[in-house]
Amino acid sequence: ESYDIIHGFSRTYFQDIYRIGGGCHAGYLRRTYAWAATPWGRAFTALNPRHRAIISLERKRFDRKNYKRLTAISELAKNEIVGEFDVPPEDITVIYNAVDADRFSPERLRPLRGKTRERLGLAREDIALLFVGTGWRRKGLRGLVDAVAALKNPKLKLVVVGGGDRSTIADASKVLESVIFAGYSAHVEEFYASADIFALPSLHDAFGTVALEAMASSLPVVCSRLAGASEIMTDGEDSLLVDDPRDVKALASKIGILLDESKRAEMGKRARKTAERYSYEKNYERTMDVYEQVLRMKGMTGNARR
Known part of the structure; x- marks a missing residue:
């Protein structure tokens, strides 16, 4: 089956757009566990099969051959990926999370x-x-x-x-x-x-x-x-x-x-x-802007909002 756009949200290898929803694994370890920032901690992370597999998957995901655009839920998440994997900053659009203002009024x-x-x-x-x-x-x-x-x-x-x-x-x-x-x-x-x-x-x-x-x-x-x-x-x-x-x-x-x-x-x-400034409608509009960028990169015409 053929799709105009593939948008990835989980730990997948290839997609047109990937949403960075949680920073990177190495950054999580360093900030959460003091030992992870030490020389022996970095060595342990590199040798541990689980950590090595997660970081290897991230490295492949953020290879420019494997995406066309990236979105991030914060500048913090964006900067972490840029610093860890040398991703060009211009490849990442920050789209902050939204809230249902009526539900929480x-x-x-x-x-x-x-x-x-x-x-x-x-x-x-x-x-x-x-x-x-x-x-x-x-x-x-x-x-x-x-x-x-x-x-x-x-x-x-x-x-x-x-x-x-x-x-x-x-x-x-x-x-x-x-x-x-x-x-x-x-x-x-x-x-x-x-x-x-x-x-x-x-x-x-x-x-x-x-x-x-x-x-x-x-x-x-x-x-x-x-x-x-x-x-x-x-x-x-x-x-x-x-x-x-x-x-x-x-x-x-x-x-x-x-x-x-x-x-x-x-x-x-x-x-x-x-x-109130962070509505689902505004989140949707910003996401559709990225979809339309990707459609143009793929040489496709049309409106992503249709």
């Missing part, structure tokens, strides 16, 4: 707040700091738990939605009574409704759509600059950004600013306005 979420907070055991005066994600080491949950401990505020409760390895935070027993593990949920909007602050302290994250969902929900966001989502944010306006999420003091300081209810409200309103 404050008006729609407001009726869910009281019931969800009651189910979580949150008191009326509690300040709920929300974390959503799996792969807790890469997402920086340990640093967030330590930041909550450093603030020593009994009203501050960390709500963790998603699954992960609890051994990464098992020795943080001093603060675990302030952590609520909510598990997996298909109705994440309920948790945005229940929250007062959202945090994405990732060590390596090509984007982090949960931060955009939180912003659409009018939540103030504390975000790591190592997450691509930070590129759509303005520090001190619609979010608070942390250069190094492993810096517990800096992370705690940013969260501490948002213990003030009026600051949360102001920043949350601005966050919502920012999120």
